[in-house]
Structures are given as structure tokens and as C-alpha cells.
Amino acid sequence: MPFSFHTVSALVLRYLFLYTRHPVRFVELIFWPLVDLLVWGFLTIYLQKQAAGGFPTTITFLIGGMILWDVLFRSQQGVAISFLEDVWTRNLLNVFVAPVRTVEYVAATCMVGILRVGVTLVVLSVVAAAAYGFNLAHLGLALLPFLANLLLFGWFLGMVSTALILRWGQAAESLAWAVPFFIQPLAAVFYPVSVLPGWLQPIANSLPCTPIFEGMRTVLSGRPIPWGIIQNAFLLNLVWGALAAWFFAANLRHVRKTGLLVKVATQ
Amino acid sequence: MPSATPILEADRLVKVFGDSTALEGLSFTVAEGETLGLLGVNGAGKTTAMNLLLGLTTPTSGTVRIFGMDLWKHRIKILRQVNFSSAYTSLPSNLLVWQNLAVFARLYRVPHPKQRIDELLEVLDITQLRNSVTGRLSAGESTRVNLAKALLNKPRLLLLDEPTASLDPDIADRVRKLLRRLQTETGLSVLYTSHNMRDIEEVCDRMIFLHGGKVLAEGTPDEVKTRFNQASLEDFFIGVARGEIEAIGIQ
Numbered sequence: 409m410p411f412s413f414h415t416v417s418a419l420v421l422r423y424l425f426l427y428t429r430h431p432v433r434f435v436e437l438i439f440w441p442l443v444d445l446l447v448w449g450f451l452t453i454y455l456q457k458q459a460a461g462g463f464p465t466t467i468t469f470l471i472g473g474m475i476l477w478d479v480l481f482r483s484q485q486g487v488a489i490s491f492l493e494d495v496w497t498r499n500l501l502n503v504f505v506a507p508v509r510t511v512e513y514v515a516a517t518c519m520v521g522i523l524r525v526g527v528t529l530v531v532l533s534v535v536a537a538a539a540y541g542f543n544l545a546h547l548g549l550a551l552l553p554f555l556a557n558l559l560l561f562g563w564f565l566g567m568v569s570t571a572l573i574l575r576w577g578q579a580a581e582s583l584a585w586a587v588p589f590f591i592q593p594l595a596a597v598f599y600p601v602s603v604l605p606g607w608l609q610p611i612a613n614s615l616p617c618t619p620i621f622e623g624m625r626t627v628l629s630g631r632p633i634p635w636g637i638i639q640n641a642f643l644l645n646l647v648w649g650a651l652a653a654w655f656f657a658a659n660l661r662h663v664r665k666t667g668l669l670v671k672v673a674t675q
Numbered sequence: 676m677p678s679a680t681p682i683l684e685a686d687r688l689v690k691v692f693g694d695s696t697a698l699e700g701l702s703f704t705v706a707e708g709e710t711l712g713l714l715g716v717n718g719a720g721k722t723t724a725m726n727l728l729l730g731l732t733t734p735t736s737g738t739v740r741i742f743g744m745d746l747w748k749h750r751i752k753i754l755r756q757v758n759f760s761s762a763y764t765s766l767p768s769n770l771l772v773w774q775n776l777a778v779f780a781r782l783y784r785v786p787h788p789k790q791r792i793d794e795l796l797e798v799l800d801i802t803q804l805r806n807s808v809t810g811r812l813s814a815g816e817s818t819r820v821n822l823a824k825a826l827l828n829k830p831r832l833l834l835l836d837e838p839t840a841s842l843d844p845d846i847a848d849r850v851r852k853l854l855r856r857l858q859t860e861t862g863l864s865v866l867y868t869s870h871n872m873r874d875i876e877e878v879c880d881r882m883i884f885l886h887g888g889k890v891l892a893e894g895t896p897d898e899v900k901t902r903f904n905q906a907s908l909e910d911f912f913i914g915v916a917r918g919e920i921e922a923i924g925i926q
């Protein structure tokens with residue numbers, strides 16, 4: 409498939425201009441995750457005190473879960489908000505009549521996802537270490553495949569959100585925020601899959617992020633890195649990636665046919 | 676007409692939206708160096724036609740060939756040498772003018788982008804807007820910035836949807852002259868929609884009048900006036916809009 413990094417870099421340049429011109433956007437990137445971290449951090453401390461040592465130290469699951477969830481969420485947001493930015497500023501047509509392949513456009517929004525994840529991750533891990541003694545590095549070698557899987561799944565959810573907005577217009581905008589939360593209860597972020605009712609478990613296990621959160625708890629409990637689980641997550645991501653790409657392409661084809669692409673872009 | 680293969684060839688374009696038909700077998704060509712005006716009452720199908728030519732919308736049937744290539748087979752290659760500006764799009768409002776132009780210069784792989792941007796700002800008389808926030812420009816200023824974007828890649832084919840809609844007479848006149856000049860200097864081909872008859876008479880070599888998704892009349896503005904026995908294009912337009920001209924019977 410033909411692909412140009414030059415084109416992607418031009419699109420990313422646009423987002424870089426945007427963030428550097430409006431530093432207040434970094435606040436949004438940092439503020440909410442920090443608030444979350446404080447809540448989960450203090451809850452952790454409280455639970456540990458209540459348990460008076462009777463509780464396993466693995467209660468840091470909560471902080472770990474929160475940070476890793478944010479990786480997934482920011483990645484999805486990077487994709488969906490970059491697209492919305494083009495809709496809000498009525499720039500979408502300019503991009504679609506430029507020599508930009510759909511893959512290049514999507515890749516650029518994914519790059520923004522990486523940048524957003526990077527910023528949030530650095531801030532959260534520093535604060536979590538300083539305030540709660542939670543060191544993300546305890547995840548060791550597993551950290552990289554964990555992050556990679558969450559980033560990928562975030563992209564795919566972002567593509568699904570974008571496709572929904574293409575199809576349903578700005579009315580579907582709140583979906584950009586809602587999509588990750590549809591799956592959060594099933595993603596085993598803060599509790600193991602085993603607490604879910606039996607019939608929900610297979611659904612939960614079909615999400616690539618579920619094994620990652622399970623794996624995180626395994627590693628934090630001091631057990632060896634569950635490579636099998638990581639491999640499973642990558643395989644699930646492959647399937648989800650294919651489905652998300654198909655869903656995106658099908659919706660783009662649909663809005664080109666119905667003229668909705670132009671309507672979304674000029675409304 | 677200069678070259679044998681037309682720059683743009685629309686062949687029996689049909690576009691059906693649900694139960695309404697926006698284009699009913701529209702065919703026309705634009706020759707190299709030619710400026711073709713697309714006229715018609717509100718809802719005649721001008722914007723729909725333009726969107727089909729840009730690949731923003733897919734036709735129900737019919738084909739588009741640009742530079743002799745099929746649009747849907749060579750979309751990216753074609754779009755590199757095409758550009759578009761419309762009163763209904765804008766560049767990202769939260770960036771500075773030069774930043775927006777720099778992004779599009781990169782997208783279109785413009786050599787020496789800085790130089791090219793300066794040149795265009797100068798030509799369009801908006802050098803002073805270089806560091807302005809795009810979203811704070813007046814409608815006419817923003818139209819000119821859009822035009823600068825549309826000229827960045829020195830397109831061979833330029834599609835303009837009501838480019839002078841929000842311009843004051845002075846600037847509108849300058850834009851028309853600029854288009855004329857580009858046409859003679861670079862052999863640029865233009866497809867132009869406008870509700871301003873003066874635009875059409877001054878800029879366009881030839882016009883087609885769309886009505887109900889079909890070509891009602893075609894020719895130079897003078898030919899159309901003569902054929903329909905009208906004193907001005909405006910009279911012709913009003914006659915068609917009110918159903919008087921169709922009644923006279925054409926062709």
C-alpha cells in the first residue's frame with residue numbers, strides 16, 4: 409500500500425502548531441489525568457491504612473490500572489479529537505481534496521495519539537512515583553508490550569469513534585468521549601475478569617485491553633511476566649485493527665456516496 | 676482549443692441522493708488554459724458537480740477524467756495538481772495564516788515554501804495578514820487566504836466554488852484580474868461557479884448553465900445571450916429561474 413511519511417508529517421505539523429499556539433491545551437492533557445491519579449492514589453492509601461498491613465501491597469493495582477487506562481483513553485482521544493478539530497474548523501474538505509490518502513490521514517491522527525499518550529504518561533508516572541511511591545518501572549520488561557497494546561487498541565477505538573462522527577455528524581460528537589467508557593466496565597481495569605458474571609466474561613476477554621490489565625496485576629503481584637497473555641492481546645488487536653479499518657472504510661465509502669462527507673465538513 | 680485531451684472530462688455524471696436526482700447525466704469538458712463558468716439557480720447541482728470532480732462524493736454513475744486519468748483510479752496523483760477553494764470551507768481558525776499555508780505547502784510538496792507563501796501573500800495583497808490568527812480575519816480576507824492556499828501548488832486545474840461571494844468590488848476585481856493573469860501566464864484551467872454575472876462575463880471563456888442537473892445552455896457568454904435573445908446574462912438567468920426561458924424552447 410503506498411504511503412507517504414512526508415504527508416503524515418505535514419498533517420502532524422498542523423497539530424504541533426495547534427498545541428504550541430495554545431499551551432492551554434496541555435492543561436487538558438494533564439489536568440484530568442492528575443485529578444484521577446489523586447483520587448485513586450488517596451483511595452489506595454486509605455485502603456492500605458484500613459487493612460493495617462493485612463492487605464496485600466498489590467493494592468497499587470488501582471494506581472497502575474488508572475495510569476494504563478489513561479494510556480488507552482488518550483490514544484483514542486488523540487485520534488478522535490484530531491479528526492474533530494478538522495470538523496470544527498471546517499478544514500476537512502481542504503484535507504480531503506489535498507493529495508492525502510486515507511491511511512495517511514488516519515496515521516497522522518494516530519501520531520497525535522502517541523504524542524498525547526507520551527505527555528500524559530510522563531506526567532502521571534512522575535507524580536505517581538513522587539506522591540505514592542508507585543513506580544511504573546516495576547512492570548519491567550512487560551511495560552513496553554503493555555503500552556503498545558493499549559496504544560493500538562486506543563487507535564482502533566479512535567477510528568471507530570471517527571467513523572461514527574463521519575456517519576452521524578457532529579451530533580455524535582459526544583461519542584468521541586464515550587466510546588472508551590462503553591468498554592471500561594468490561595476491560596478489567598480495576599478488578600479481575602473473574603468478578604464479572606459468567607456470560608460477560610467471554611465478551612470482556614475479546615477486548616485486547618482486558619488481558620493487559622490482568623497481566624499488569626500479575627506482574628505487580630511479583631509473578632513472572634505472562635507472555636502468553638501479551639501474545640493473546642496482540643492477536644486480539646490484530647482482529648480489532650482489521651475490524652476498525654473495515655468499519656472506517658465502509659463508513660467513509662457511505663458518506664462519500666450520500667454526500668454526508670461534505671455535509672459534516674461544511675455544517 | 677490548445678491540446679487534444681481535455682484537462683477535465685465529465686462524462687454522463689448522475690448523482691442521486693435518496694429519491695432526488697441532483698445531476699441527470701451531466702457531461703462537459705474543460706480544455707487546457709480554459710476557464711469554464713458553471714451557472715445555475717440555487718440547487719441546480721453546481722456544488723454537487725464540483726464535489727464529484729474533487730472525489731468528495733462518488734457518482735451514482737458516469738466518470739470523471741482529469742489530465743486524461745480516471746479520477747478514482749489516480750486520485751492522489753491528480754489531486755497533487757489540482758486545488759480548490761470555496762466560500763464554505765476555511766483553514767483552521769486557531770492557527771496563524773502563515774502556519775496554515777506552511778502546512779498545506781508541505782502537503783502539496785511545494786518547493787521553497789517560504790518563498791512561495793510570501794509571493795502569494797503579496798499577489799493577493801495580504802502580506803500584512805501573515806501573522807494574523809486565521810479565525811479573526813474578515814470574510815473577504817479569509818477568502819483571499821483560502822485562495823492563497825488554492826494557488827500554493829501552482830495547480831493545473833483550479834476549482835472555485837463561489838470564490839468572490841464575500842469580496843468587496845475592489846478585491847473581487849483584483850481576484851478576477853489575478854485569475855486572468857494566471858491563465859495567460861501559466862495556462863491554468865479553471866472551473867468556476869458564481870452567482871455574480873460580472874465574474875462570469877469577465878473571467879470565463881465559456882459557460883454552461885445547469886438546470887435541474889442537466890446542461891440547459893452552453894457557449895461563450897455572448898453566444899448564450901444571443902441564442903436566447905437576452906440583453907444580459909442576468910436577464911437570461913432570471914428568465915430561466917422563473918421558467919420563462921424553458922418555455923421559449925431551446926435547441
Ligand SMILES: Nc1ncnc2c1ncn2[C@@H]1O[C@H](COP(=O)(O)OP(=O)(O)OP(=O)(O)O)[C@@H](O)[C@H]1O
Pocket residue numbers: 666667668671692693695696697715716717718719720721722723724
Ligand atoms: N448530501 C445531499 N443529500 C441530499 N440531497 C442533496 C445533498 N447535496 C445536495 N443535495 C441536493 O442536490 C441538489 C443540488 O444541490 P447543489 O448544492 O449541488 O446546488 P447548487 O447548484 O450548488 O446550489 P447553490 O447555488 O445554492 O449553491 C439540491 O436539490 C440539493 O438539495
Ligand SMILES: [Mg+2]
Pocket residue numbers: 721722723
Ligand atoms: Mg453551491
